[in-house]
Amino acid sequence: MTIEEVDVTIIGAGAAGLSAAGEAARMGARVVLVDDNQHPGGQYFRQPSPQNYKCKSLVSEKDRHRFVQLLKGIDTPLVKYCPGTTVWDIHDQFTIGLADGERSRRIRSAAIVISAGARDHVYPFPGWTLPGVITAGGSQNLIKGMGIAPAAPVVVAGNGPLLLVAAANLVSVGVEVAAVVEASNRPWNIVRHAGKLIHGGSNLGLAIKYLKILYKSKIPFLRGYGVIAAYGSECLSAVDVAPIIRNGKFERSQARRITAKTMVTGMGLTPSLELPRLLGLKETSMPLRGGPNIITNEKMMSSVFGVFVAGDGSSIGGVELSLVEGRIAGINAAIHAGIGASESMQLSLTRDLSAHRRLCKFRSGLERVFMNNVDWYDLLTPETIICRCEDVTWGKLHKCKEKGLITPLQLKAATRIGMGRCQGRNCLGTLAALTSHEGDDPTKEQEMPRTRPPARPILLSELLHEQLPPPELPDDPHLPRQQD
Amino acid sequence: MNANGQLNFRFDGQEIIGYAGESIAAALIASGISATRLSATGMPRGYFCGMGVCWECVVRINGINTARACRQVVEDGMIVETVNAAEKL
Numbered sequence: 001m002t003i004e005e006v007d008v009t010i011i012g013a014g015a016a017g018l019s020a021a022g023e024a025a026r027m028g029a030r031v032v033l034v035d036d037n038q039h040p041g042g043q044y045f046r047q048p049s050p051q052n053y054k055c056k057s058l059v060s061e062k063d064r065h066r067f068v069q070l071l072k073g074i075d076t077p078l079v080k081y082c083p084g085t086t087v088w089d090i091h092d093q094f095t096i097g098l099a100d101g102e103r104s105r106r107i108r109s110a111a112i113v114i115s116a117g118a119r120d121h122v123y124p125f126p127g128w129t130l131p132g133v134i135t136a137g138g139s140q141n142l143i144k145g146m147g148i149a150p151a152a153p154v155v156v157a158g159n160g161p162l163l164l165v166a167a168a169n170l171v172s173v174g175v176e177v178a179a180v181v182e183a184s185n186r187p188w189n190i191v192r193h194a195g196k197l198i199h200g201g202s203n204l205g206l207a208i209k210y211l212k213i214l215y216k217s218k219i220p221f222l223r224g225y226g227v228i229a230a231y232g233s234e235c236l237s238a239v240d241v242a243p244i245i246r247n248g249k250f251e252r253s254q255a256r257r258i259t260a261k262t263m264v265t266g267m268g269l270t271p272s273l274e275l276p277r278l279l280g281l282k283e284t285s286m287p288l289r290g291g292p293n294i295i296t297n298e299k300m301m302s303s304v305f306g307v308f309v310a311g312d313g314s315s316i317g318g319v320e321l322s323l324v325e326g327r328i329a330g331i332n333a334a335i336h337a338g339i340g341a342s343e344s345m346q347l348s349l350t351r352d353l354s355a356h357r358r359l360c361k362f363r364s365g366l367e368r369v370f371m372n373n374v375d376w377y378d379l380l381t382p383e384t385i386i387c388r389c390e391d392v393t394w395g396k397l398h399k400c401k402e403k404g405l406i407t408p409l410q411l412k413a414a415t416r417i418g419m420g421r422c423q424g425r426n427c428l429g430t431l432a433a434l435t436s437h438e439g440d441d442p443t444k445e446q447e448m449p450r451t452r453p454p455a456r457p458i459l460l461s462e463l464l465h466e467q468l469p470p471p472e473l474p475d476d477p478h479l480p481r482q483q484d
Numbered sequence: 485m486n487a488n489g490q491l492n493f494r495f496d497g498q499e500i501i502g503y504a505g506e507s508i509a510a511a512l513i514a515s516g517i518s519a520t521r522l523s524a525t526g527m528p529r530g531y532f533c534g535m536g537v538c539w540e541c542v543v544r545i546n547g548i549n550t551a552r553a554c555r556q557v558v559e560d561g562m563i564v565e566t567v568n569a570a571e572k573l
Contacts, residue, residue: 043535050506050510052503129523131529131531137535138532138534141534142510142513146510148513151516236518272537388532388538391524426538
């Protein structure tokens with residue numbers, strides 16, 4: 001038996017992945033499109049699934065149409081779409097390991113596009129593990145995907161544009177929202193950066209639509225505030241909000257309590273970097289863009305030859321930028337696989353590149369509107385959970401520090417932080433920040449726990465049913481080498 | 485399952501109404517249930533990220549498998565139970 005070989009493998013069937021697959025196929029490339037989800041669309045184009053779906057009004061006609069076009073793009077024999085399939089390994093940059101619930105298999109391709117999307121970035125605070133505290137993305141999926149409203153009253157609190165979208169959608173479906181709490185407080189930046197924001201195109205119309213909904217609803221909108229703690233026994237019952245003062249700390253003396261059964265929260269998005277990290281793609285820190293971002297060139301190619309990264313999985317930019325980046329990556333991945341680009345493809349690439357420049361300007365304007373200097377770690381108490389899987393508290397980490405265990409690796413070994421089922425997705429960002437936050441050895445970059453396969457939990461039975469002997473192990477500089 | 489796609493399943497012995505295509509987490513939230521897991525130190529947890537990343541909504545299905553309630557679709561007659569992370573397997 002041989003390993004399946006194709007021209008381009010695309011990981012993730014969200015906005016970026018679908019448009020990458022469509023463009024690569026339009027070039028004539030043989031494409032495998034792998035998606036962990038059961039249905040295409042990722043988070044933004046998530047399609048309603050229940051039979052009794054009630055929230056149809058939330059999806060605009062334009063998006064419905066765009067999604068149909070994206071699906072048409074992959075509806076060709078050139079694209080093999082694999083839903084419900086987890087990429088658990090990228091063995092070398094051209095061979096990936098897939099598991100579909102039944103068995104694991106491998107695919108080799110000339111180019112890879114990683115469009116794995118992003119997730120909500122949530123800083124820990126007292127009570128954030130209570131049932132009823134959910135992310136903005138989780139709220140969106142619940143109402144947009146399932147047609148189900150979270151328990152009311154809802155407090156929407158955090159930072160960033162997605163939060164306002166989530167709040168407006170909750171209002172649109174008739175959920176009682178008690179307050180919208182936004183950490184940033186620089187409304188003048190809308191004017192100051194109007195020159196950048198003007199490049200937003202259709203984003204502008206949407207922003208106005210959402211703001212109108214919130215304005216009309218007369219919901220208290222607290223700017224320059226944050227939730228400092230969530231309370232409840234079995235589930236959420238109330239939150240405390242407090243103003244944020246100049247130095248980014250919270251003014252606890254002015255805290256007030258708001259009753260809430262659900263808190264929708266998020267402090268922006270952060271790219272899903274597990275697969276890029278398996279390949280060791282070069283990163284850069286972009287504090288306004290979810291932290292670590294993947295460095296790409298104008299072809300969307302990463303630091304590893306033949307590996308392209310597009311959409312929010314590389315750097316947070318939203319759906320419009322993801323669609324454009326996906327197209328750019330798809331075309332360039334096909335070219336990388338040795339397929340010539342026709343004149344019309346070259347032309348559409350040029351158009352996409354100029355759209356990309358425009359949207360990047362808009363993004364940088366938007367980032368400045370929501371900019372803040374909040375010290376979210378000011379909220380931590382000894383009891384605050386940092387690692388949700390292993391219940392590692394801030395106090396426990398602090399005790400370790402007193403014993404001289406200060407690096408992320410030492411703390412992991414001592415407390416199991418980052419070793420649970422989420423594989424550090426909830427806590428490693430915090431761990432990285434907290435270990436540098438404390439000023440431990442600022443001259444040296446902290447060595448973080450390495451990402452290892454499986455990139456997501458898979459079943460042993462999937463590995464047992466893999467029909468191939470695994471390829472030979474590459475030289476791993478981190479493993480002890482046998483002497484000749 | 486009836487023509488509207490309505491079906492029944494059990495969560496910790498309680499009869500819950502769901503609809504075909506709904507995730508377990510969505511059906512439970514619609515019934516007012518938000519806690520579906522006990523953490524390593526016995527704290528209640530539930531639906532958090534809603535996109536399969538955080539594993540907080542893990543439940544036990546039909547006595548054997550554990551699955552993320554936000555991604556697993558409800559089935560008629562399904563037995564769903566709270567997972568207690570402190571319990572030894």
